[in-house]
Amino acid sequence: MPRLSNKGLQMPESPIRKLVPFAEAAKKLGRTVYHLNIGQPDIKTPEIALNAVKNSTIDVLAYSRSEGSEVYRSKIANYYKSHNLHVDADDIIVTTGGSEALLFAMGSITDPGDEVIIPEPFYANYNGFATASGVKVVPVVSKFEDNFALPPIEEFEKLITPKTKAILICNPGNPTGYLYTEDEMAKLSAIVKEHDLFLISDEVYREFAYDGLQHHSVLKDDTLKDNAIVIDSVSKRYSMCGARIGCIVSRNKNLIQTALKFAQARLSPPTLAQIASEAALETPQSYFDDVKSEYTDRRNTLVSELEKIEGVKVAKPKGAFYCIAQLPVDNAEDFARWILEDFHHNNETIMVAPAAGFYSSKGMGKNEVRIAYVLKEADLVRAAEILKVALEEYPN
Incomplete structure (x- = not known):
């Protein structure tokens, strides 16, 4: 069999996307998955950008x-x-x-x-x-x-x-x-x-x-x-x-x-x-003002809800739409997979990104996850509730 390159073999898996098959399997079982793992905003794309493509005459x-x-x-x-x-x-x-x-x-x-x-x-x-x-x-x-x-x-x-x-x-x-x-x-x-x-x-x-x-x-x-x-x-x-x-x-x-x-x-x-x-580029400033206000509220809601969970610590972000949370677990990747494979709360679960993949130093971030607050506030509150129950039931 032809040999693959060392470079290819050394390419790291994405900590953001590697658990996708487990999320898809959970959805096939009829479960709702709250995606906190990826920075895909739910904010609407400016109409002016979409219309430019729709109305193109090329x-x-x-x-x-x-x-x-x-x-x-x-x-x-x-x-x-x-x-x-x-x-x-x-x-x-x-x-x-x-x-x-x-x-x-x-x-x-x-x-x-x-x-x-x-x-x-x-x-x-x-x-x-x-x-x-x-x-x-x-x-x-x-x-x-x-x-x-x-x-x-x-x-x-x-x-x-x-x-x-x-x-x-x-x-x-x-x-x-x-x-x-x-x-x-x-x-x-x-x-x-x-x-x-x-x-x-x-x-x-x-x-x-x-x-x-x-x-x-x-x-x-x-x-x-x-x-x-x-x-x-x-x-x-x-x-x-x-x-x-x-x-x-x-x-x-x-x-x-x-x-x-x-x-x-x-x-x-x-x-x-x-x-x-x-x-x-012609998007009005009001769009950004509204988006920033929305993300500020989401950040405040998420951080507040996470801080209520026993054993969870969270670093408060000053920008972007992510935060790092420390969980009371030894291996956040095992936990993140478990909540997709073996856990649900009222047929709902969450997907997070294990933070170890955001480090280069071995052993760093093993009990941390990255959470993207790209969901509406009510969904963030529900996701935090699911996380709380999951931590209480996690066997490890």
Whole structure:
């Protein structure tokens, strides 16, 4: 039998999706499953984006430019300028989701064996993107007790080697919901400039900052012009996960020219989805105000309900729409599978994402789960009730 690649064999499973077969089996038994495992918003996609596709008059669904249509990139640049972030259309490459933007970034700045430092827990697919690129993830632990704040900058200093190419952050964070402060961003800026590294900032949840707090983009710092790379996406901002449109943004011209070669190799991003995404940029501010208010209420409800459950601890998120909860179990993955396979409460159960898959360090997060509060408040209350009963009945 032909041998598979070591790279393929080492590709990690998604902690978000690996339990899907068990959820599907539960549904076939007639059970309702509350999906807290995946960041798929139930917020409606803006009508203006859907109508742009419905009303399109194109006769041939042709390729677009490899970097994305010039009109769309110009409008993205205007979006950033409206947030006081000054980039031009030529600083942007449209990608097939934020995932491809991350792959382009990894491919453009690293060689096999190079290292990227990432505060953990982090978005699980960073492990996959690194493996696909032959890159070593070097984790620096952010602590549950500190609400997953940026680790002391001295901890980053200890990890920098001649093979270090970048520091990668998610701001606001997936899976933690942590929002980096202006002071923390300044510290990261200083260290990447001192050591001549890239600072990759995954900012797909930029609009979701709560409690009057502000998001601080790496693009704000003009002194980071050559170091900063932003990863962005329409998926969460406009509830358009299925569009698969993102972008890589940098004022480093050499970086963009290099990433463009990767974009040319995959030909072009999806044409219809670009039409929808371009139209979505006309979404009024009232949409985002309503969405932020809705997620704030959902966060408050979920955290309040989780804190009522004996033995459960939860870190309060400041952005995005996820939280990390510690459960009174030894193995959260076993528990998450058990509640799908062997448990139900009035024919209902829940699906969560075991948090160990969001760490690179072995043994970390084994009693933690990531919960996405993308359901209506009443459903979140019910899901917390099911979790409480499940913990009481869990045999392990």
